[in-house]
Amino acid sequence: MTPTARSLKFLREEGYLPAVVESFNSFTKQRKDLFGFIDILAIKQDETLAIQATSRSNISSRVKKIAESEHVGAVREANWRIEVWGWGKINGRWQLKRVDCS
Secondary structure, three states, X not given: OOHHHHHHHHHHHXXXXXXXXXXXXXXXXXXXOEOOOEOEEEEEXXXXXXXXXXXXXXXHHHHHHHHOOOOHHHHHHOOOEEEEEEEEEEOOEEEEEXXXXX
């Protein structure tokens, strides 16, 4: 199961309405994130959560990617919470590490 699939499952269990907002360009064989850094957008009541889903080993590079994005300021001004979600196995169980980049 991919980090995105794990994140979608977790979000639904927590009562969020999630949507995958990254796209795949079949001609260039590349993925394109919404605003350059968002894989999943999730809403719940008056909250909007923008998530970059990855493996635990790639968390720091994703945090850097968000910090360097030209659009991160606009997303923050819209009061969206921005998090990197890193998935990895610890003691044989999948664990989530969340890093707030808001």
